[in-house]
Amino acid sequence: xxxxxxxxxxxxxxxxxxxxxxxxxxxxxxxxxxxxxxxxxxxxxxxxxxxxxxxxxxxxxxxxxxxxxxxxxxxxxxxxxxxxxxxxxxxxxxxxxxxxxxxxxxxxxxxxxxxxxxxxxxxxxxxxxxxxxxxxxxxxx
Amino acid sequence: xxxxxxxxxxxxxxxxxxxxxxxxxxxxxxxxxxxxxxxxxxxxxxxxxxxxxxxxxxxxxxxxxxxxxxxxxxxxxxx
Numbered sequence: 433x434x435x436x437x438x439x440x441x442x443x444x445x446x447x448x449x450x451x452x453x454x455x456x457x458x459x460x461x462x463x464x465x466x467x468x469x470x471x472x473x474x475x476x477x478x479x480x481x482x483x484x485x486x487x488x489x490x491x492x493x494x495x496x497x498x499x500x501x502x503x504x505x506x507x508x509x510x511x512x513x514x515x516x517x518x519x520x521x522x523x524x525x526x527x528x529x530x531x532x533x534x535x536x537x538x539x540x541x542x543x544x545x546x547x548x549x550x551x552x553x554x555x556x557x558x559x560x561x562x563x564x565x566x567x568x569x570x571x572x573x
Numbered sequence: 574x575x576x577x578x579x580x581x582x583x584x585x586x587x588x589x590x591x592x593x594x595x596x597x598x599x600x601x602x603x604x605x606x607x608x609x610x611x612x613x614x615x616x617x618x619x620x621x622x623x624x625x626x627x628x629x630x631x632x633x634x635x636x637x638x639x640x641x642x643x644x645x646x647x648x649x650x651x652x
Contacts, residue, residue: 484651486580489627490624490628491651515651515652526652527651527652547652551649551650551651554651555624555644555646555651557651559582568581568585570619570647
């Protein structure tokens with residue numbers, strides 16, 4: 433089984449990740465997921481590609497800590513975080529987050545919290561390629 | 574020797590992914606930051622996070638050990 437926290441170039445399968453999450457506990461009654469994907473428009477400009485750079489070892493360490501923090505904070509039964517580090521185009525998957533809990537509220541709140549925290553804590557940077565040139569993204573709405 | 578790593582937008586402003594800086598016994602993260610900022614002021618305009626050996630550091634007074642891996646990072650934008 434793949435690790436619950438990963439950075440990788442290749443795309444991920446949401447079905448496989450959810451199956452892995454479910455396999456961790458028979459008490460799981462609610463699973464919330466978030467998929468971040470590439471858009472073709474940002475800040476008023478067309479975007480043809482998005483590329484990512486990461487401090488890989490620290491990113492994985494921070495994502496593991498983030499998962500542990502979420503499990504403790506929300507009483508989750510399990511959680512998974514996968515982030516792609518590659519070049520993507522519109523519609524491609526970027527990040528997958530799943531939170532599994534006994535009930536829906538903890539799963540939903542934890543999923544939202546994990547993606548918000550990932551943007552603040554995990555050393556990954558996004559560069560957009562536009563007709564006007566390339567630009568590193570500094571905001572994280 | 575201190576190994577200094579750069580990523581993403583900081584790499585573009587510095588022009589390289591890493592540097593090696595000679596270790597001094599009294600070296601702090603602040604001293605290293607100030608020394609590099611003199612040489613690469615444009616890059617350090619966007620540096621807002623620091624890591625030593627892969628761990629976030631907020632206290633720039635942290636003394637550095639020989640063979641440390643130090644990273645000066647811009648605001649993150651993953652996800």
